[in-house]
Amino acid sequence: MNGALLTRALRDPASTATLDAAGWTALLAIARAEQLIGTLAHRLDGLPKPAAARRVLEDAMASAEQGRIVALWEAEMARRALAGTGIPIVLLKGTAFAAAGLSPSPGRQIGDLDILVPRDRIDDAEAAILASGWEWVKPDPYDDAYYRQWMHELPPLIHRERDRMIDVHHTILPLTATITPDAAAMLKDSEPLENGLRILNPNDMLCHAAAHLFADGDLAGGLRNLWDIHCLIEEFGMDGLEARARHHGLLAAMRRATRQAHHHYGTEIPASWQGWDSLDPLYARRLLARDGWGRQSRKLTRMAFYIRSHAIRMPPAMLARHLWTKYRKGYRPVG
Amino acid sequence: MRHSTRLRIGPIGFRIGCDWRAPIDEIEHLYRDYPQPDDGIPDFNVHLFAARPWRRFARPSVHIGGDFVIPDAAPLPLSMGLLAAEMGMNLQMALGQRRYLLLHASAAERDGKALLMSGISGAGKSTLAALLMARGWRLMGDEFALVDPATGLVHGFPRLVSLKNEALPVVAAALPDARFGAVMEGTPKGTLRHLVPDARAIAAMTEPATPALLIFPRFGFEGAERQMMPSETFVRLTQASTNYTNLAERGFDALTRLVQTVPSHAIDYPDTDTAIAQVERIWSAL
Numbered sequence: 001m002n003g004a005l006l007t008r009a010l011r012d013p014a015s016t017a018t019l020d021a022a023g024w025t026a027l028l029a030i031a032r033a034e035q036l037i038g039t040l041a042h043r044l045d046g047l048p049k050p051a052a053a054r055r056v057l058e059d060a061m062a063s064a065e066q067g068r069i070v071a072l073w074e075a076e077m078a079r080r081a082l083a084g085t086g087i088p089i090v091l092l093k094g095t096a097f098a099a100a101g102l103s104p105s106p107g108r109q110i111g112d113l114d115i116l117v118p119r120d121r122i123d124d125a126e127a128a129i130l131a132s133g134w135e136w137v138k139p140d141p142y143d144d145a146y147y148r149q150w151m152h153e154l155p156p157l158i159h160r161e162r163d164r165m166i167d168v169h170h171t172i173l174p175l176t177a178t179i180t181p182d183a184a185a186m187l188k189d190s191e192p193l194e195n196g197l198r199i200l201n202p203n204d205m206l207c208h209a210a211a212h213l214f215a216d217g218d219l220a221g222g223l224r225n226l227w228d229i230h231c232l233i234e235e236f237g238m239d240g241l242e243a244r245a246r247h248h249g250l251l252a253a254m255r256r257a258t259r260q261a262h263h264h265y266g267t268e269i270p271a272s273w274q275g276w277d278s279l280d281p282l283y284a285r286r287l288l289a290r291d292g293w294g295r296q297s298r299k300l301t302r303m304a305f306y307i308r309s310h311a312i313r314m315p316p317a318m319l320a321r322h323l324w325t326k327y328r329k330g331y332r333p334v335g
Numbered sequence: 336m337r338h339s340t341r342l343r344i345g346p347i348g349f350r351i352g353c354d355w356r357a358p359i360d361e362i363e364h365l366y367r368d369y370p371q372p373d374d375g376i377p378d379f380n381v382h383l384f385a386a387r388p389w390r391r392f393a394r395p396s397v398h399i400g401g402d403f404v405i406p407d408a409a410p411l412p413l414s415m416g417l418l419a420a421e422m423g424m425n426l427q428m429a430l431g432q433r434r435y436l437l438l439h440a441s442a443a444e445r446d447g448k449a450l451l452m453s454g455i456s457g458a459g460k461s462t463l464a465a466l467l468m469a470r471g472w473r474l475m476g477d478e479f480a481l482v483d484p485a486t487g488l489v490h491g492f493p494r495l496v497s498l499k500n501e502a503l504p505v506v507a508a509a510l511p512d513a514r515f516g517a518v519m520e521g522t523p524k525g526t527l528r529h530l531v532p533d534a535r536a537i538a539a540m541t542e543p544a545t546p547a548l549l550i551f552p553r554f555g556f557e558g559a560e561r562q563m564m565p566s567e568t569f570v571r572l573t574q575a576s577t578n579y580t581n582l583a584e585r586g587f588d589a590l591t592r593l594v595q596t597v598p599s600h601a602i603d604y605p606d607t608d609t610a611i612a613q614v615e616r617i618w619s620a621l
Contacts (some may be wrong), residue, residue, distance in 0.1 A: 020376070024374075025350060032402050050373075052372060052373040055434065060433075062585075066581065066583050268431035
């Protein structure tokens with residue numbers, strides 16, 4: 001039992017007809033753990049299924065719909081907070097999909113509000129957001145300084161009344177990473193929505209998703225990110241994607257993302273993009289690392305990706321200093 | 336997970352997995368008359384696990400997880416495995432329940448009508464519910480009442496009744512033939528013992544009831560009663576619900592309907608005999 005149970009159900013909803021009670025139990029647990037249960041609910045909507053599974057999925061759909069309303073409201077709050085500054089605001093990830101009604105959106109769970117603003121206006125954006133009721137989450141001066149010096153976003157802020165987090169990005173990847181996507185070009189070529197907020201153009205959305213999946217982080221929750229990529233390619237195709245990804249330095253990440261999407265979800269991609277490289281099986285193994293209870297499995301694989309996530313984020317000496325500082329403060333990685 | 340069991344409480348199915356055998360045996364013993372989840376598919380999973388592999392044997396302590404988790408949930412010693420399972424199930428309900436408006440209340444039914452009792456921990460919800468059961472009421476639950484937003488009906492959640500401290504001898508005297516779990520001393524809430532709901536409560540656990548009366552009991556005060564305005568009840572129940580905000584408009588509509596159709600009383604009581612008399616009197620005057 002692993003994440004393949006979920007990818008198969010998303011890819012071929014009719015295949016769930018053969019599931020027994022244990023299969024449904026595992027599928028629902030894994031989908032919930034991967035934050036894809038609302039998406040699964042939409043994919044399986046209208047298909048025959050046991051009444052108990054239908055109830056769980058209907059609840060997930062209702063929950064995702066409520067989450068969508070809350071996320072859009074939060075985006076509107078950010079728009080109002082920044083309205084006087086003239087700073088363009090680009091919505092990212094789940095909120096962008098919901099605001100524009102894009103194909104990854106039905107049932108998609110949306111976490112924090114992520115926005116991208118021009119780097120040279122970041123101080124103004126911060127001041128306006130603080131003035132509108134958001135507060136710092138990280139009280140630790142080291143963390144705060146670390147974010148400001150090295151990260152691609154402001155330290156996370158939370159709204160004191162609505163208890164919702166906002167991540168204000170000014171770049172795509174941490175400043176310490178070797179890859180430096182062209183955030184200014186993403187802003188320049190972003191597309192307006194009716195309410196004045198903006199979203200990335202489809203190729204940049206794909207580049208952004210691939211960057212976060214394969215050039216940053218340890219692939220936790222990767223199946224959801226990969227589902228976004230699958231849906232966006234199905235909706236918009238891949239015209240101009242290669243040139244755009246190369247421009248951002250993300251061609252390798254993009255190609256890996258499309259290969260994995262093709263492998264797990266059957267995304268249609270050109271034959272020239274399909275060759276499976278020697279590391280792809282390891283990535284696939286990491287993406288599917290769940291047991292039938294929805295718990296993380298494959299400890300060694302996960303550990304390897306955890307170490308990798310830090311190694312690609314910063315040079316070795318800096319990483320050593322960072323981990324030493326964290327260690328002295330009593331920080332332990334979750335797991 | 337190494338060991339596991341499944342059961343249904345009211346309309347909610349659970350699968351409980353555990354790194355140790357003993358807590359599962361205890362659950363299966365006390366919940367032996369409970370049915371399986373509908374279609375064999377649980378609504379929620381509970382995980383009872385050791386933080387590190389060797390902690391299964393050395394100083395074993397039970398961590399509580401599941402589909403929904405809160406950071407920093409404190410582990411319990413293995414001897415309190417049953418309590419950990421109960422807390423795990425409550426946690427899944429509190430964090431993950433979206434079908435019903437969840438009220439932190441005990442509930443009992445008579446003639447198809449439900450009495451709900453809500454209040455802070457220590458107000459006497461569980462004790463009074465157990466004593467009403469001893470007097471012929473159908474126990475619907477001592478922790479959560481589930482209001483269906485579509486129908487306004489209350490569904491029970493008659494899990495094991497969790498009795499604490501002074502309530503233990505009182506309930507044991509009132510229900511001499513009842514089945515109880517082991518006495519657990521030194522839990523986060525003092526001495527604790529679980530009471531198995533009677534056969535009728537289990538047999539009828541999926542039958543919803545029409546809410547008829549809301550009581551807000553307070554233990555440790557001179558006997559007093561007052562009727563509450565729907566507005567006050569509404570505010571108190573928003574605080575007594577863990578998913579009111581998440582249900583949004585459905586939650587608002589369900590709660591508004593409840594407080595506008597059901598009378599609500601606050602009672603203070605110095606001892607359980609007084610409280611039961613107050614409840615029965617208010618009920619019979621409805």
